[in-house]
Amino acid sequence: MKIIEAKDYQDMSQSAARFIIEQVNRLSAPVLGLATGGTPLGTYQVLREDHARNKTTYKHVYTVNLDEYVGVSPDHENSYTFYMKKQLFDHIDIPLSHTHLPNGMACDQDAECSRYEALIERLGGIDLQVLGLGLNGHIGFNEPGTPFSSKTHTVELTQSTKEANARYFDSYDAVPSQAITMGISTIMKSKQILLLVSGEKKAGILAKLLTEEPNEDTPASVLKTHQDVVIIADSDALSIVKERGMAF
Numbered sequence: 001m002k003i004i005e006a007k008d009y010q011d012m013s014q015s016a017a018r019f020i021i022e023q024v025n026r027l028s029a030p031v032l033g034l035a036t037g038g039t040p041l042g043t044y045q046v047l048r049e050d051h052a053r054n055k056t057t058y059k060h061v062y063t064v065n066l067d068e069y070v071g072v073s074p075d076h077e078n079s080y081t082f083y084m085k086k087q088l089f090d091h092i093d094i095p096l097s098h099t100h101l102p103n104g105m106a107c108d109q110d111a112e113c114s115r116y117e118a119l120i121e122r123l124g125g126i127d128l129q130v131l132g133l134g135l136n137g138h139i140g141f142n143e144p145g146t147p148f149s150s151k152t153h154t155v156e157l158t159q160s161t162k163e164a165n166a167r168y169f170d171s172y173d174a175v176p177s178q179a180i181t182m183g184i185s186t187i188m189k190s191k192q193i194l195l196l197v198s199g200e201k202k203a204g205i206l207a208k209l210l211t212e213e214p215n216e217d218t219p220a221s222v223l224k225t226h227q228d229v230v231i232i233a234d235s236d237a238l239s240i241v242k243e244r245g246m247a248f
């Protein structure tokens with residue numbers, strides 16, 4: 001794993017956006033795996049600004065998102081579909097037909113999970129997967145204990161994840177209890193992975209993932225077994241790693 005230290009959130013966002021733009025410009029039909037949450041907001045802002053200023057085109061780009069809440073309609077403001085449109089898709093020239101998220105409203109969730117897994121394969125796999133890091137070490141919504149062999153599946157969200165996401169809802173009880181997420185093996189098949197980590201509250205889990213052997217209680221630790229992972233972390237997120245004098 002390659003670790004790049006960013007000065008702060010803004011610097012992390014700029015570096016991440018540069019990284020993504022490079023792939024978008026280099027590949028003829030890039031498949032980007034995208035993440036939601038607080039961490040990539042700044043990255044999407046830089047991508048929007050870059051598109052407006054430099055006319056970077058996304059007409060040839062395909063996207064697959066990591067996850068979507070179960071039971072939240074795509075046009076509801078708390079859905080990840082809504083988030084992606086608002087933060088990115090509505091501001092760049094990507095055809096909406098090229099953008100994909102799991103359908104959280106599917107009647108048959110197992111069939112939807114199989115469809116999503118097959119879709120990613122049909123697109124030729126993910127060239128670059130962007131990930132945030134959950135406070136409990138989750139990637140996508142793969143909570144601690146998820147088998148490394150998992151494919152796209154429905155998950156019960158843990159209390160820690162629901163608490164972390166309650167800030168986007170009226171109350172903790174309004175946070176959906178389930179989501180459909182790419183599995184860990186789905187994520188690991190990506191050719192390249194970009195993990196973004198920002199803020200002091202992520203310092204503990206980042207240090208844990210860097211020190212532990214890969215284990216299913218810390219889902220992100222699986223990334224140590226991938227051959228092309230780049231972590232862009234700001235100095236607050238790296239504070240414990242640096243305090244312990246760990247080399248990176």
Ligand code: PGA
Pocket residue numbers: 036037038039040132133134135138139140
């Ligand atoms: P955050 O979430 O970006 O909102 O901190 C990260 C995650 O839960 O994967």
